[in-house]
Amino acid sequence: MSDTATRQIRLAGTGGQGLGLAGRLLADACVAAGHAVAQSQTYEPTSRGGSSRSDLVVADGTVDYPLVTALDALLLLDQAALEDAPALLREGALVVTDAALVPHPPAAQGELHALPLTARARELGNPRVANMVGLGALVGLAGWPAFEQVERAVETSTPARFRELNLAALRAGRALVATDASAA
Amino acid sequence: MDTRTELPFEIRDYLRLDRMPHFLCPGCGHGIALRALLNAVHELGIDRDDLAVVSGIGCSGRLSAYIDANTVHATHGRPLAFATGLKLARPDLHVVVITGDGDCLAIGGNHLIHACRRNLDLTCLMLNNEVYGMTGGQASPTTAAARYTTTTPLGNHEPVFDACKLAEGAGASFVGREVTLQAPALKNLIREAIAHPGFAFVEVMSDCTEIYGRKNELGSSPEMVLRQKHDVRPESYGNAVERPFRPGPWRTGVLAKNERAEFGAAYRAHCRAHHGGGPGDV
Amino acid sequence: MNAVVRPRNLQGNRACALAAIEAGCRFYGGYPITPSSEIAECMAAELPRVDGVFVQMEDEIASMGAVVGASIGGVKAMTATSGPGFSLKQENLGYAAAAEVPCVIVNVMRGGPSTGLPTRPAQGDVMQARWGTHGDHPVIVLTPASVMEIHAETRRAFELAERYRVPVVLLYDEVLGHLVETVAAPADAGASATRRFASGPADAYQPYRPGADGIPDMARPGDGYRTHTTGLIHDEDGFPTQAPARVGAVMARLLGKLDAHRDAIERAECVDCGDAEVVVVAYGITARAAARAVAEARARGIRAGLFRPITLWPFAERAFAAATRGARRIVVAELNAGQLALEIERLAGRERVGRLNRLDGEPLAPAAVLAAIADAAGATGER
Incomplete structure (x- = not known):
């Protein structure tokens, strides 16, 4: 299996933005949808603030090489987390950014959606659910995995006191792209 | 079932006689410590099958091989680490550690302080002869001031460890010191240490006649043992001795004893409280 | 199952x-x-x-x-x-x-x-x-x-x-x-090996006398055997010996005790090695990159294969020899300056072996392994 037979996704931002959690939820949704997943994330000395990312390689059957080599989709919540992503983006890749926090999105190799992710999260009451807004937007645009699988992953794997807020944020993200006109 | 407890203590019952003759030099105080340990084991009625003795490296480390029990001759400085694993895995065993001043206070010092802190039910006998005997007589953390060893050819200038203060400071729930001169008192102290439910540290003031005594002209073995009267200050002596060669008075007897939670039992209870079952329930 | x-x-x-x-x-x-x-x-x-x-x-x-x-x-x-x-x-x-x-x-x-x-x-x-x-x-x-x-x-x-x-x-x-x-781990992968504890009369027991398989039964404290365990070189009774004849004998058993069981111990995976001109030797994360690289090389018409040791030591020498019998070039890919390569060179001869190493804290990517395969295939004169 070559990397063209996998789907590769990166969720990137700064430490504390919850990209690890978003990656785990997406990975769980993919498994529930019958795929095999390899998920890796930045691993650095424990402290907040640095860039943070969660990478997924999704395959039918087994994943051969578990690290990303050509991204099909990128969710970027902070400019500082761009790093080597531009070089990894596949032709036509889907890119979702936070419009306010990513002033210089990667040059248009693909389909760019600059969205008010953190702003929408703040409206919902907590800017820290921008990860869920972004995930909802990304899955809404990609059409995959099934949105219901992601919802179910949120329901089963996030703490009860955040469940409703997370679900609301996820759905708000999808709603953003249902009306999004900023597609490049 | 070991029924020999009802009989008078006979050291041969607790030794591996086929390992004789032993390895210790004539006049070495470690033999007195070994006898005191085995006598204490006898008086406590501990079955040899349920006794584990873990020793380190050095002259003291060789003693375990002579004891007819489950014996482990560990790596240098690590008998307390080995014993911690053994006792946690097998709380049913009585685990006694035999170590020396170099093994316990130098290379193994970190294990000592953490064993004291943890308070696992181990008995640690540190046989202090002030020297690395087996390697030919190098200075140890307890070599007294001005003493000659092969690595202090000009006389020792390093301060010494007070092992008992160290153990007490690190939290040992039982700390004691005794001299080989007072063999019955030593036996009683070891007996009390083994019976103590928690980490018990006992410093045995031993002597190294052959290597250390000769180099420092401390006389024959009887002279060295008798010197303990002057050099160490048993509590009963009060301040009668004017000039012990160590700094400050070195007291003997039980120096610290307090009740606090034994590590293994506390761990098992803690686990049981959370999960219903618990290690050691089987 | x-x-x-x-x-x-x-x-x-x-x-x-x-x-x-x-x-x-x-x-x-x-x-x-x-x-x-x-x-x-x-x-x-x-x-x-x-x-x-x-x-x-x-x-x-x-x-x-x-x-x-x-x-x-x-x-x-x-x-x-x-x-x-x-x-x-x-x-x-x-x-x-x-x-x-x-x-x-x-x-x-x-x-x-x-x-x-x-x-x-x-x-x-x-x-x-x-x-x-x-x-x-x-x-x-x-x-x-x-x-x-x-x-x-x-x-x-x-x-x-x-x-x-x-x-x-x-x-x-x-x-x-x-x-x-x-x-998709098996819910229960079957019973696990239990230790072979000593049994039988204590006075006849020798802690380091090997059984038929070369391995001695182990005494459990409390079972009445009262054995001595030491890091000193010891004889079958468990007690130290320095007698050269005994030391030689016990060391020979100790160092050789795995030999009779190498088939059970060794494990390796071979992918497309049968007709391979170039065999990549890789393990751990590097083997994952190599697996993709070999597949891509095959797609490009290069007869590449992967030999992946799962048991690293003792090295699966016989499986390796079989997997590389027809290979002209062997590429050892690893995240070090060339460690397993030393063993592969010993087994296959230095002239057949090339090295692909990375030491900068990043894994080797499939593309790097593919390039090394292509190089090696070029060196064979095949393409």
Whole structure:
């Protein structure tokens, strides 16, 4: 299996933005949808603030090489987390950014959606659910995995006191792209 | 079932006689410590099958091989680490550690302080002869001031460890010191240490006649043992001795004893409280 | 064969800990070190559920000592660490080898030497795993390449340790330790090996007299055997000897005891090696890159293959020879300056072997391995 037979996704931002959690939820949704997943994330000395990312390689059957080599989709919540992503983006890749926090999105190799992710999260009451807004937007645009699988992953794997807020944020993200006109 | 407890203590019952003759030099105080340990084991009625003795490296480390029990001759400085694993895995065993001043206070010092802190039910006998005997007589953390060893050819200038203060400071729930001169008192102290439910540290003031005594002209073995009267200050002596060669008075007897939670039992209870079952329930 | 549980996502280090408990591990002595700490954390949470004991020791040396002590007590025991901690454990690991105390040591490799690159992957401990402790000694080293395989090989590590009374090192890199992968682990992969404890009359028992398989039965404290365990070279009775004839005999048995069982111990995977002109030798995360590179090379018409040792030591020499019989070039890809390459050069001859190394804290990517395959194929004159 070559990397063209996998789907590769990166969720990137700064430490504390919850990209690890978003990656785990997406990975769980993919498994529930019958795929095999390899998920890796930045691993650095424990402290907040640095860039943070969660990478997924999704395959039918087994994943051969578990690290990303050509991204099909990128969710970027902070400019500082761009790093080597531009070089990894596949032709036509889907890119979702936070419009306010990513002033210089990667040059248009693909389909760019600059969205008010953190702003929408703040409206919902907590800017820290921008990860869920972004995930909802990304899955809404990609059409995959099934949105219901992601919802179910949120329901089963996030703490009860955040469940409703997370679900609301996820759905708000999808709603953003249902009306999004900023597609490049 | 070991029924020999009802009989008078006979050291041969607790030794591996086929390992004789032993390895210790004539006049070495470690033999007195070994006898005191085995006598204490006898008086406590501990079955040899349920006794584990873990020793380190050095002259003291060789003693375990002579004891007819489950014996482990560990790596240098690590008998307390080995014993911690053994006792946690097998709380049913009585685990006694035999170590020396170099093994316990130098290379193994970190294990000592953490064993004291943890308070696992181990008995640690540190046989202090002030020297690395087996390697030919190098200075140890307890070599007294001005003493000659092969690595202090000009006389020792390093301060010494007070092992008992160290153990007490690190939290040992039982700390004691005794001299080989007072063999019955030593036996009683070891007996009390083994019976103590928690980490018990006992410093045995031993002597190294052959290597250390000769180099420092401390006389024959009887002279060295008798010197303990002057050099160490048993509590009963009060301040009668004017000039012990160590700094400050070195007291003997039980120096610290307090009740606090034994590590293994506390761990098992803690686990049981959370999960219903618990290690050691089987 | 076995009931398969629903596929789920599991981290490599966590898979290791869970597999250890399935294998019957009931003692863990640990010390925190990146990037292995998740194993200790998982054991701390899980062992109390199964009446096991977790203890965080005061240092790496003590954790290895405690593991040996627990195993002498008759309990399956494990520790985990990374490069610097692995260095510190070596003396007591050697004790386990000499005294034939079963135990499992996990080394999640990071960049070295010294403190090195604590959060970055490397494969620099291939030789330390084999030769890290002083003196000649038997050891088994397993090197899984996926989360699923970490699970399987951790279980096998306990099987081998108990069966052959030998320390078993599980060696994998930071990427695999932290990688989360979908696994469909068997709900119960079958009964795990139990230790062969001494039985029969105590006065006839010799602690190091080998059984028919070359391995002595092990006495359990409390069973009445009252044995002596030492790191000194010892005779069949367990007591030290320096008599040259006896030392020679006991060392010969110790060093040779795995030989009769190499078929059971060695494990390797061969992919497309049958007609391969170029065979890549790779393990751990590098083998994952190599697998994709070999597939892409094949798609481009290069007859490439992959030889992947799963048992690293003893090296699967016969399987390797069979896999590379027809290969003109062999490429050893690894995240070090060339360690397994030394063994491959010894087996295959230096002229046939090329090296692909990376030392900058990043894994080798499939493209790099593919380029090396293409180079090697060019060198064969085939393309």
